[in-house]
Amino acid sequence: MIKDDLDWKILEVLQQNSRTPYAVIGREIGLSASAVAERIQRLEDSGVIEGYATTINLKKAGLPLSAYISIQVQKTNHATFVSYIKEFPEVIQCSRVTGKDCLIMKCALKDSSHLANVIDRLAVYGDPTTLVVLSEVIRNGMICKEIIELAAALEAGDMPD
Amino acid sequence: MIKDDLDWKILEVLQQNSRTPYAVIGREIGLSASAVAERIQRLEDSGVIEGYATTINLKKAGLPLSAYISIQVQKTNHATFVSYIKEFPEVIQCSRVTGKDCLIMKCALKDSSHLANVIDRLAVYGDPTTLVVLSEVIRNGMICKEIIELAAALEAGDMPD
DNA sequence: TTTGAAAGAGACCAAGT
DNA sequence: ACTTGGTCTCTTTCAAA
Numbered sequence: 001m002i003k004d005d006l007d008w009k010i011l012e013v014l015q016q017n018s019r020t021p022y023a024v025i026g027r028e029i030g031l032s033a034s035a036v037a038e039r040i041q042r043l044e045d046s047g048v049i050e051g052y053a054t055t056i057n058l059k060k061a062g063l064p065l066s067a068y069i070s071i072q073v074q075k076t077n078h079a080t081f082v083s084y085i086k087e088f089p090e091v092i093q094c095s096r097v098t099g100k101d102c103l104i105m106k107c108a109l110k111d112s113s114h115l116a117n118v119i120d121r122l123a124v125y126g127d128p129t130t131l132v133v134l135s136e137v138i139r140n141g142m143i144c145k146e147i148i149e150l151a152a153a154l155e156a157g158d159m160p161d
Numbered sequence: 162m163i164k165d166d167l168d169w170k171i172l173e174v175l176q177q178n179s180r181t182p183y184a185v186i187g188r189e190i191g192l193s194a195s196a197v198a199e200r201i202q203r204l205e206d207s208g209v210i211e212g213y214a215t216t217i218n219l220k221k222a223g224l225p226l227s228a229y230i231s232i233q234v235q236k237t238n239h240a241t242f243v244s245y246i247k248e249f250p251e252v253i254q255c256s257r258v259t260g261k262d263c264l265i266m267k268c269a270l271k272d273s274s275h276l277a278n279v280i281d282r283l284a285v286y287g288d289p290t291t292l293v294v295l296s297e298v299i300r301n302g303m304i305c306k307e308i309i310e311l312a313a314a315l316e317a318g319d320m321p322d
Numbered sequence: 323t324t325t326g327a328a329a330g331a332g333a334c335c336a337a338g339t
Numbered sequence: 340a341c342t343t344g345g346t347c348t349c350t351t352t353c354a355a356a
Contacts, residue, residue: 001221011222014215018179021349035324037351050216054175056304060162060209061172063308068258068265082298089311092302097229097292104229104292108304110312117315131258131265137243141253143217143269147224150250151271154278182332196341198333 001046006031008145010039011048015142018052055140058108065109066133069119070101071126078102081125090118101129162207167192169306171200172209176303179213216301219269226270227294230280231262232287239263242286251279262290 002008009029013020022033022040029036043049058066073081085091085105093106109115115130122128163169170190174181183194183201190197204210219227234242246252246266254267270276276291283289 002223011215011217015217016212016214018213018215022351023349032325033350034326034352038323046221047218048221050218051177052179053177053214053216053301054172054179055211055214056172056176057208057211058304060207061304061309062163063304066256068256086299089302089305089307091299092304094299094302095227095229095297096295098295099292101292103298105299108302108308110309113315114312117311131260131262134257134259136256137264138247138252138255138266140214141250141255141269143219143222143224143253144250146250147269148222148271150278151275154274184332193342194333195335195343199340 001048002043005145007039007043010036011043012142012144014040014049014052015140063108063110065111065115066136067107067109067115068104068131068133069107069122069128070104071122071128072101073103073126077125084125085122088118088121090114162209163204166306168200168204171197172204173303173305175201175210175213176301224269224271226272226276227297228268228270228276229265229292229294230268230283230289231258231265232283232289233262234264234287238286245286246283249279249282251275 002011006029010025013025013028022036025031026033026036031039040049058064071081081103085094085103088107090107090109091105092108095104096102097104107115107118109118115132119128119130163172167190171186174186174189183197186192187194187197192200201210219225232242242264246255246264249268251268251270252266253269256265257263258265268276268279270279276293280289280291
């Protein structure tokens, strides 16, 4: 799906700014704008590129408080709870995970009473554990070739036959 | 910064697809393309719009495994650790939070031995707790006006003078 | 697959309502 | 603050190597 380093470079540029003109990308990696367009089209069609998003500054949007809330939901209630939390616009991220607390969510909030309200509404399904975000160290880390390479290097050395 | 409902609608469209043509946005909300452009420019200048990103499908990029790793770092080592984890390309998200484990990270990984390696490298600074992601319930929840309204409704009713 | 050129669409700028 | 019209740039498509 990702064929070579040029694909990776295109993806890296697009992750930083999805509206970079194809001609500019082409200049950076030594390709014509149409070649870039074709590659991007392929990456879209194959599903590597899922979409183009816009990052909103939560503070400036009036939501200066964030929190991770994890909750333990019985497996019988799992499907019900999943459709329930989809009604919460505050929940901007939600993953099912291993461990006792089987769902971990990230919420965008106005203030502490807003947080209290969300916790109360979630508490119907289980006992929520809350971690208030003090600062964001890394917001949207880039998916880059380097990650794959690090993982590949492990296989070569760490697991002798 | 966000003036009215039209700004919110523009932000909602852009969050779903940052490359939506201004004319299309204008058609949806009843404005000319130039008016839309002006508003977007204002939202960029005021910092409400932080940037335009591209969402990569981690599975298709060769990183089918994700995990939340939290770690307890002494406050004396905090700054050192923060610059240390910035060298980890696997860490795609990192927040400083309240609670005993003061940093929570999300990692993109190739496989379990890759995960083991990341845990080992992090363990230098503290005892990491790992939660493997089983599925993503909500990926990039939209920041919308509704969140603000829910919070505002609370203030009106819940806190009588 | 990539390139180059041509056509169409969109973004941008300025003046006007 | 929004609209209209003109201009310029970008995307897209197609033919050819």
